[in-house]
Amino acid sequence: MGFTRELYKLGFEISPVILCNGVAESIPGGMLPIVALTQSASFVTGLVSGAINLTDLDKYFCHWRPVQGATMVDYDIAKYPFANQTVAANALLAQPLRVSLLMDAPVNENTGAMTKLVTMSALQAVLQAHANLGGTFIVATPSVIYSNCILRTVKDNSSGNDALPQRSWLWDFEQPLISEVAAEQAVNSFISKIDGGDRTNSSAWTNTVSALGNTSLGGSVTEAITGVIGKLQGAFGI
Incomplete structure (x- = not known):
């Protein structure tokens, strides 16, 4: 039971986002888990201080959780003229699916302020390069795994009453109707x-x-x- 719980936490709370192609093109399989980016600075800091601990998942740099509002099926009813009423009544237009994750990255005894600054700056640079190279994402939630997603925004979602500024970050993903591979096919x-x-x-x-x-x-x-x-x-x- 403990092993299953740790796998669940690793897959859905520690690293639910995977970068595909783009900056991960040269990696075998073309995939790069987000934890390789969010934990890199903490790993170096732990090596320098001699206090590295990769077994306790609660002490990782950030934790993720899905935000309410993700879509699993989304259709719109066509409103333009059709040949007859029967066709119009059954016309459905597929819409892109959307999913959002909340990344909680506080400054605590495990993650210092400088480590957070370095990690977030490096993460921003990698995400921008990944988008410029046409990379996509896999987003894993406890109910649905979304593939071929595009990252639309990453924005500060911290509460005004939070003593730690810029602690929570909202990641908005969208799964387009057709992927580059499908278009090529x-x-x-x-x-x-x-x-x-x-x-x-x-x-x-x-x-x-x-x-x-x-x-x-x-x-x-x-x-x-x-x-x-x-x-x-x-x-x-x-």
């Missing part, structure tokens, strides 16, 4: 249909190469091009 599928020919009826094919190779069509295209060239030559006296 769709384009490749469309191109393959053009190259291979997509049958539209019993006698016609949309294969461009085959169409141009057809004698009648090829001849008419050639004649049209020759006619245009002839008119241009006559107009310019060539």
